[in-house]
Amino acid sequence: MRHTLALLLGLARLAALADAHTIFTTLYINDISQGDGTCVRMSQSPSTCTNPVNGIKSKDMACGADGQEPVAFTCPAPAGAKLTFQWRLWANGEQPGVIDESHKGPCAVYAKQLDDMKKRSAAGPGWFKLWDEGYDEEAGLWCTEKLMQADGLLSVRIPAGLPAGNWLFRPELLALQNAHEGDPQFYVGCAQVFVESAAPPLTLSVPADKSVSIPGHVAAGDPGLTFNIYSDELKLPYPVPGPAIFVPPSSSSSSVSAVADNKKAPSSVTRQRSGGVPADYLIKNANWVGVEVAAYSTEAGCWAAAEDCWAQADTCYDTAPPSGNRNCRVWERKCRGINDACEAGDYRDGPPARGVRLVSEEPGAPARIPAAVNGGQDKQGREGKEEEEHEDKESGGRGRGGGDRVSEAAPPPAPASTETGDLPDWGGVGGDDGPVIITVTEIVTAPAATQTSYGRRARRGLRSR
Secondary structure, three states, X not given: OOOOHHHHHHHHHHHHHHHOOOEEEEEEEOOXXXXXXXXXXXXXXXXXXXXOOOOOOOOHHHHOOOOOOOOOOOEEEEOOOEEEEEEEOOOOOOOOOOOOOOOOOOEEXXXXXXXXXXXXXXXXXXXXXXXXXXXXXXXXXXXXXXXXHOOOXXXXXXXXXXXXXXXXXXXXXXXXXXXXXXXXXXXXXXXXXXXXXXXXXXOOOOOOOOOEEEOOOXXXXXHHHOOOOOOOOOOOOOOOOOOOEOOOOXXXXXXXXXXXXXXXXXXXXXXXXXXXXXXXXXXXXXXXXXXXXXXXXXXXXXXXXXXXXXXXXXXXXXXOOOOOOHHHHHHHHHHHHHHHHHHHOOOOXXXXXXXXXXXXXXXXXXXXXXXXXXXXXXXXXXXXXXXXXXXXXXXXXXXXXXXXXXXXXXXXXXXXXXXXXXXXXXXXXXXXXXXXXXOOOOXXXXXXXXXXXXXXXXXXXXXXX
């Protein structure tokens, strides 16, 4: 694999130019990046990862190509937290872009509860829709066009009523440029999240008409899948595919809000105990982490540490998804440092810079993180007035779009957020419901990487053993 990675990534560049598709690469929790590819199920093929799902009856409709395979890490987030999904035209962010402007259509976000992230299938029953938006008639924009305005960032808030435990959150884009010819294009991915909540870790009860199987939540003849976006007069309102939105009610909203706001949390909150990013890592690339090599003070110990370091580098490169291997190169520099020390006969208190966390070279967010599209809502499923008035004021009174098919009410909204600014006025069931603070696995502070080569670099000076 080490000799073909650069070639495959080169082919991916050509594919991106030819097809201009898209892929979900990065999860943010309360505005903090979890790292490119971390906790994200995505295609592992650099040359085809941005392609649409191959057929609406395929199991790939659940979490995309290779989405049946769980990734190593599941990211913790409190109930009520904001999740942001980043979409890219180029999986590794080497070039800017979200999706080709011709790919117009709706967006949706689904969720599924799993009692075991590693053993339970993403495909199949148990999915329900948290939010959707089709065509905003007042703004004259499709949801994907708003996504482009937001630089590929789409935010939703985890409902306060979700039980604690493992969840898949599934953003879905539908491109309609060829739908009138029988070729609707779905782009999906999944984030593995452990919801830490005061709600008991029980199975969520979803109404039968709101719970769907994926594949199976849409059919080839659905009006939303055959819609002609090129008609002189669009047949509006656009019928968003899939079930109606379901917002789980919460009987303990005050307790859950305390967790989300990082106030004194109730003792009954269920925390993640396994599957998260380990605390002792030095650098992380997607779902791999580099850990410190053994301390040494002899020549034999030095070379053993170098071997261990390079073995970890091999694993990093071999498991790097199409979102990139920038931090594998960071780790490689550490290995070179150990190598150089061994060659120089410096075996004292090794390894160099022992235990010092390395600085990530992954790019930061492409723009300010937008407000959640599914914020405050009253008991009748209407948009919370405080949220609506605040967002209208912040956005200059722009119109609101679709996504108003709500079946259950969420708890009353928290005070309105002030983070909307000039971001697109997303439709749906409300705005953001305030900042949430949690402890996260990693904060990415480094500027975007400028290198364009993603192949493995040759080892230098490693003694033959």
